[in-house]
Amino acid sequence: MKRLSIIKQPVLSVLNVHLVDYPSPSNINYFWSFGSIAGICLIVQIATGIFLAMHYTPHVDLAFLSVEHIMRDVEGGWFLRYMHANGASMFFIVVYIHMFRGLYYGSYASPRELLWCIGVVILLLMIITAFIGYVLPWGQMSFWGATVITSLASAIPVVGDSIVTWLWGGFSVDNATLNRFFSLHYLLPFVIVGASVIHLAALHQYGSNNPLGTNSTVDKVGLYPYFYVKDLVAWVAFAIFFSVFIYFYPNVLGHPDNYIPANPMSTPAHIVPEWYFLWVYAILRSIPNKLAGVAAIALVFISLLALPFINTSPIRSSNFRPFHKKFFWLIVADTLLLSWIGQQPVEDPYILVGQCASVFFFIYFLIMVPFLGRFENYLIHYKTR
Incomplete structure (x- = not known):
């Protein structure tokens, strides 16, 4: 009776339908855990990003120093910075595996067209968010990467130069650029959250695909407790993998030139994203x-x-x-x-x-x-x- 009274509550009822009693194909494997891991990565990025923003200064004269201040002077700042920087890489690793799994098992096929398209939109939003986030430390690769990539808009006929000027907030990558990039980097993760909610709604409308690619409406079990345990194993394995990078190889996925303050008068030998x-x-x-x-x-x-x-x-x-x-x-x-x-x-x-x-x-x-x-x-x- 107590359980019935709980699930009658509007919010708890939605959570129960989509996270507890949600019917899942009985034969899905660990590759189906990467969707929930992607959600965890998004939460980690938003949480660490909010705390980092409390100490970051979006100004061309102070941005690089504020990042160093976070690393050296803020209690636990090094952990937040490394978790956020490496968390972006983890997020993309998980999403790429998630998309290739969908490609292999045909999860994009009818009637899941909308589900796949929203996933592609989320990938595009992730790329934009990660790019403008890469600019914020205001290192050499940040500055020159922003200069090269944003100038690509100038190739668009008629309006290209106007778009570049709008992106820069002037006639070059400068303080106005950094400020608007910081604002967008703070805003876009919440847009990704909204898109992810729509992605989940589209998934739950027709149900999850399965390795056989067959209609498994007659062979489903509740998400909890069966797949909760399987996902928990995947979450722990991912946490260990993530922790190895944070504690032992925190800079291996980054570019060493980004530990040099941005210098508009000195172009790096090889600009890479x-x-x-x-x-x-x-x-x-x-x-x-x-x-x-x-x-x-x-x-x-x-x-x-x-x-x-x-x-x-x-x-x-x-x-x-x-x-x-x-x-x-x-x-x-x-x-x-x-x-x-x-x-x-x-x-x-x-x-x-x-x-x-x-x-x-x-x-x-x-x-x-x-x-x-x-x-x-x-x-x-x-x-x-």
């Missing part, structure tokens, strides 16, 4: 024309958004799609190759390799996905005759 942007950066710089490069970046996200609508396979899971399974691992390898190319000098043979890898990226999403669906479907009907 954070590692989680490298695959996009490699596609951008593989095209010598600036406007075409910006268009290619836009096409990356258009391709991801279009994926559910150009998919032609009635079978979701790649476990039962032998040809797609091979191409899936090729696109994984291609993305890793692009990430490696993105940190190499802009010279041969890296330019040629990057161009080939970029071409394959678009061939997979725009050509192979619809073609393989029809081809595998044809083989199935041919063999069953």
